[in-house]
Amino acid sequence: MTGDLPEETSPTPVLTLDEVSKSFAAVRALRNVRLSLLPGRAHALVGENGAGKSTLVKILAGAVTPDSGAIELLGAPITLSGPAAARDAGIAVIYQEPTLFPDLTVAENIYMGRQPLRGLRRIDSRTMHRQCAELFERLGVSIDPHRPARGMSIAEQQLVEIAKALSFDARILIMDEPTAALSGVEVERLFSVVRGLCDSGTAVLFVSHRLDEVFALCQEVTVLRDGAWVSTDSTADVSADDIVRRMVGREVSAMYPKKAATVTDAVLEVDGLTRFGIFEDVSFTLRRGEIVALAGLVGAGRSEVARAIFGVDHYDRGTVRVDGKKLPSGRPAAAMSAGLALVPEDRRQQGLVMELSVVRNATLTLRWALSRFGWLSRRRERASASEWVRNLQVKVPAVSAPVSTLSGGNQQKVVLAKWLATRPQVLIVDEPTRGIDIGTKAEVHRLLSELAADGIAVLMVSSELPEVLGMADRVLVMHEGRLTKELAGDAADEEAVMFAATGRQGGS
């Protein structure tokens, strides 16, 4: 493994990270990561979902403090204690979706709190707008400083953020997946702006999933895997295939108790499902007794497909059939009565009513089945909930305890209980084990496996490759809104999935 930093670099680094580590509770997000940014160079940071890229960006943005390790700015140690400290250090972060003040003008967005003043500490609006226009001129983009930020495209908002960075002479520009929501033309425009900044000496850290963009823009590339530093190379010395292999190279652990299930007839048929600008022409079939994983990188459109199938979101084209019967678009109630269940990605926001008791949450989907003449029977509610709490081995002090008192893993089980109580034919789970501890993860996996064995068809959206490979009978891979590959479970390996997920055709 090429572990050395490029040798021929003579300029002193602007920013150096040395042996930086960070843990969140029991999860080690970063372990002894090193990184060195040079003036006038664009440096790429790549890795799979969960490799620690976001944590690293947050550390540099001052939003997260590292547990150990040193950060040096121009050779002098520095503590990034907050967003203000990072800004003072000359670090600017451009996020995938910038947050501007929609009601204020572009110039005000850039100079908020730093407006040029004239007599009596009044804002010198004319100077502010002129300076703003000069910033855009330097960047070579045409945005009217007077227009409000409301209604700007994401590409334009990013340019405003870059102009802001320029306005306080940022020496280091960090871009976190900036191109995920941009069109080809917009990406080109962004890159020409960034190249211009590099020419004037700015150091750029470019975090991206898109390897072709990494090679188009950057001179150096650092790979992270599972929170650890893997390699740093000059982009001239490595191929995209090398990078992909370094991103995955990990063994699938044996913690996935997938039972062999008899796969029978098709139950869910998705054909040509399209939501303009989000996903396009997604077709697949789900059969009873199988677990199908929907893999891909964050932002590939997987959750959106799941939500569309269940009817939470509308779709523009295509059909969803359950048992040969077509489901209407955008009607979760119809999907539920046809035997679909969706366990959403964000259980706190979408899956549970945190203040209500375990009983109430677990039976929320059954309010009608459990009621007689419109009155909910508490006794039947409690009986139904207790049954599922027992089946799923949810650890609760009492079924009347509010779910907010449970651990993440047990909350996830309550969400599962809620949907399993409807006795679904098709269970869609979106990131079923995100943010829960390893022990409970294995239990959730065991549970999914048992459900499949009982003849339920499971569609599992997951960003965790080991989970995908360990659990799935088939793996569907999405890339930028399209289904790019279908792999049989035993034929799927990390490289094949990652190649498809990054839109590369080689490798397998």
Added chain:
Amino acid sequence: MSVTRVDPPRGSEPRPAGEPPPVSSKAQTARHVVVVRELGVLAALLLLVLITYAYNSRFLSEQSRHDLLLGASILVILAAGQTMVIITRNVDLSVGSLVGLIAFGTGKLLLEHPGTPLVVLLLLGMVAGAVAGAFNGALIALAKVPALVITLGTLYIFRSLDNLWAGGQQINAADMPSSFLDFGTSGALGIPWLAWIALVVVIAVSYYLGSYRSGRELYAIGSDSDAARLSGVPTGRRIFTVFIVNGALTGLAGVLYAARYGTLDATVGTGLELQVVAAAVVGGVAIFGGSGTAYGAALGALLLTTIGNALPVLHVSDFWQQAFVGALILAAVGLDRLLVIRLSRQMKGRRAHGA
């Protein structure tokens, strides 16, 4: 590898060009939105005045104009203060009770010390109001509960203090020093003193909101408070200050109320808070924060007062007057939504190209 079904690889296909169209025309529209709101209110106001004048020319007589301005002044001052609060995505419902409390306090003070100079009365009223505003602001900052709930609570607290103090007593105009009452009704250059004060308040608030960093930060807070915090705006301190300033202006309005009417009891100012919020909303101050001007709110207050004065002239019953104000609020909110939607829609074509 057993691939049952593979979609044709189209990931690398050239996307439909998302070439951004020139921005200039859009920027123009967007800039006009702000002006359109205020102009709309002004147009409605002029239209109402013209129609009423055509119906009865005495509507614009000197006496009638004087009454109109007197009636509007207190509402205008309160609306200017409320504008600052609403811009930060908060609301202060306690202003009606506070006006009552301070008006009664002013009357009580004058009964015992009839010789108190006007300036002292105004300053005392503003200080008392600021203290009440600080109470609101501190509760909001400490309890982290929406201002709507906190000020609903203090609405009742201030009112009950007023009741305890007044205890059924009524102060009559006849007991008040005549110089104080004169100030409440007379004026200069044909415009009542109260209206001059209201004008100064509106100009000052507008200028502050438009030309000072901390004023612009109020808009930033209401627009997106998280982004404001990330930009280094001291959101908590700004909101606290805004409640103090609004309290001081409410105190000013309370003293002016005592001067204007003279007759004071524990029910003074009941329900005034809703008129104030209505004036701001009709005047184009977005109830979810981030936009609006004190000029707009002042126009809104003037419009509501004019409606109150014009409809009786037009022989429209009180019953319809309330419905009319209600319809106006809905129209103002509807216009607001329409403008925002139109602005967003212009970009929609582009958004569709995003991945």
